[in-house]
Amino acid sequence: MHPTQLYPDDLVYEHEAVAATGVPGPVIRQWARRGKIQRFAGNPRKYAGHGHEYKTMYALPEIKEQARTYRPTPQRARRAA
16 A cells, blocks of 8 residues: 555554554564555654654554454463473
């Protein structure tokens, strides 16, 4: 998706994308690191003193498209001693 096709409301912070799609934040960051979705710089006035999730914005349509095929990996149970 080209950035000119996005509306300002399409850009969301990580915690907003997690709430909208149900995909965990580390998975969204991994998709961005692998180039599946784009990262955008956030507004520095909004993240002064907050955590890392306020520094990067993501395109919500891209995350929703990737979230359609997302399947959470089941965690392994502990081995019996």
